[in-house]
Amino acid sequence: MAISLKTPSLPGTRASDHFLNRFVVPRVALSPVSYHQKLRPSIIYGTTFSRREVNFRARTVVQSVLETEKSTKTEKPESPVRLVALVGKGEVSPLKSTSWHEVMLHTSRRLKWIDEGYEMLVSDDEILRSNDQRAVRLKQELNQTDILVVVAVTNSDSIKWIQTNSKNIKNVICLDSSLELMNRLGGTDFKIGDKDKEGTEVVKTVGDAWERRSSNDIRFCLLVIINAYVRPVPVLQNLRAKGFSTLGCMVKNCGPQVLNCLLDPNCRKALQCLNQQCSPVDQVCSYRCIASYESPSFEAFCRCVLQKHNCLELDAKIPEKPYVPPMTSFRGKELCHETAEDLFVGWLGDLDWSWRVAAGQNPAYDQFPCQYRLFYRGKGKSSLWYEPVFQVRTFEGKLVWRRKRNSVKRGKTPATFRLSVLDNGVIVNEFWTIVDVSDDLSWGLFHYTGAAPVAGQSYTGAVLVTPDGSYPEEKERERLQSALEKCGIKEWELSVVDNCSCENPPLGIPEGSRLHSKISITKEPDLAQGIEM
Numbered sequence: 001m002a003i004s005l006k007t008p009s010l011p012g013t014r015a016s017d018h019f020l021n022r023f024v025v026p027r028v029a030l031s032p033v034s035y036h037q038k039l040r041p042s043i044i045y046g047t048t049f050s051r052r053e054v055n056f057r058a059r060t061v062v063q064s065v066l067e068t069e070k071s072t073k074t075e076k077p078e079s080p081v082r083l084v085a086l087v088g089k090g091e092v093s094p095l096k097s098t099s100w101h102e103v104m105l106h107t108s109r110r111l112k113w114i115d116e117g118y119e120m121l122v123s124d125d126e127i128l129r130s131n132d133q134r135a136v137r138l139k140q141e142l143n144q145t146d147i148l149v150v151v152a153v154t155n156s157d158s159i160k161w162i163q164t165n166s167k168n169i170k171n172v173i174c175l176d177s178s179l180e181l182m183n184r185l186g187g188t189d190f191k192i193g194d195k196d197k198e199g200t201e202v203v204k205t206v207g208d209a210w211e212r213r214s215s216n217d218i219r220f221c222l223l224v225i226i227n228a229y230v231r232p233v234p235v236l237q238n239l240r241a242k243g244f245s246t247l248g249c250m251v252k253n254c255g256p257q258v259l260n261c262l263l264d265p266n267c268r269k270a271l272q273c274l275n276q277q278c279s280p281v282d283q284v285c286s287y288r289c290i291a292s293y294e295s296p297s298f299e300a301f302c303r304c305v306l307q308k309h310n311c312l313e314l315d316a317k318i319p320e321k322p323y324v325p326p327m328t329s330f331r332g333k334e335l336c337h338e339t340a341e342d343l344f345v346g347w348l349g350d351l352d353w354s355w356r357v358a359a360g361q362n363p364a365y366d367q368f369p370c371q372y373r374l375f376y377r378g379k380g381k382s383s384l385w386y387e388p389v390f391q392v393r394t395f396e397g398k399l400v401w402r403r404k405r406n407s408v409k410r411g412k413t414p415a416t417f418r419l420s421v422l423d424n425g426v427i428v429n430e431f432w433t434i435v436d437v438s439d440d441l442s443w444g445l446f447h448y449t450g451a452a453p454v455a456g457q458s459y460t461g462a463v464l465v466t467p468d469g470s471y472p473e474e475k476e477r478e479r480l481q482s483a484l485e486k487c488g489i490k491e492w493e494l495s496v497v498d499n500c501s502c503e504n505p506p507l508g509i510p511e512g513s514r515l516h517s518k519i520s521i522t523k524e525p526d527l528a529q530g531i532e533m
Helices: 014-023 100-114 125-129 133-142 156-165 201-211 215-229 244-253 255-263 265-277 283-293 296-308 337-345 474-486
Strands: 002-004 027-029 042-044 047-049 081-087 118-124 147-151 172-175 183-185 188-190 355-360 372-377 384-393 399-403 406-410 416-423 426-437 444-452 457-466
Touching: 081 100, 081 125, 081 133, 100 118, 100 147, 100 215, 118 125, 118 133, 125 133, 125 156, 147 215, 172 215, 183 215, 201 215, 244 255, 244 296, 255 265, 255 296, 265 283, 265 296, 296 426, 337 372, 337 384, 337 406, 337 426, 416 444, 426 474, 444 474
Parallel strands: 081 118, 081 147, 147 172
Antiparallel strands: 002 027, 042 047, 172 183, 183 188, 355 372, 355 457, 372 384, 384 399, 384 406, 406 416, 416 426, 426 444, 444 457
């Protein structure tokens, strides 16, 4: 989870800005991300913006929303946010060669999970050349749209049509499209080849996210623009500090922790990395800084500033959407709480781990190299623990192991669970659902939603697990796709985990831990014969 402790500027002096930035971390990340991807320049709006080219003195477009006094009057419902997405006919995306049309249709559905008032019409550019009623209706729609998204459009006739009919739209973004197309944010044109124009934070954020090529990041791009130019997006607004009140809280309550962090080389590097590399709304980028320079001083800093004193005054909630139904039976029998826990425990006992992650949906949490999952019962009668073990590639190119310990409690319904962990000094709460597990335990699908309340972060995701980290066999595909549909996830959204170089993982469980209650695992060469009820 990435948060922003954005430093307020003292008017009129650059020196004061620099001074404050040394003592207040603008962005703190508290969750895992994908580290094996190399940072690349972001290409957006027909202009290449490298990290060095982005000038952070430029006007920050993604701004804090000023707090206002509560009104006793009844507020009118907000009008919907209207988006139109035009995609190149037949063009394929980098997401396992899925058509851009399908990707954007799926994105329009996933926008509804954030706000039912987000309405995105998706069409391919063939309609632009039809000259029939469909084109007329599209023109009418453009007259009231807030954002036009153009993806993979290169046809010359389509380009002319867009240029003619988008003049009055305040926000136009063109991605993977012809350089002839104009781009506009907040009514300001981004002209191709205009290298003198300073990049804004929103441009950099969108560009970096688009380059990561995941379904979550595509939706994130649209949310950033909505937040900056249309209306506040609650899940992003939580990432904003409250000016001098945040700084005052830190100085008053956490002076020693701030000082210790500044005196600690790794903690200081973490703050500098967060300040220079990442947008405050980009959790995928932010955690890479933390993973590279994680330290006890940084954990103490976050525990004091965020968890103990809640200097950002935030209270994020676990997302309610999508609702994912849990599995109800296993091997022909109704699923009870004990058996559901055994499915979590999985292969632990026969193997040194419960499961290995073969693929994941969330780019910030599910795509590390070498992911092991350890579920085990504690000494207490109802205690259950979960420990993910995974590798992280740091900014300095090193591979390091990470391990976190989660407390697991049963949900009201079998196959649902509530997890809690102290992650870098901040309490994180999650709700997990066992969506499906094959009868022979050759694969399973676990869905989760979560939040770090005082960090203002909420998220969703899913992991596909197997005993050895390999992808399930083709014969399981139909059942797997059915399970993914229950989560609102397409198979092309999953990213395969690199499970190649996984030497010396820090596995093992505490002495006296208990494993299965209803299911027994026996050492058999055939997985299907290795499970007994």
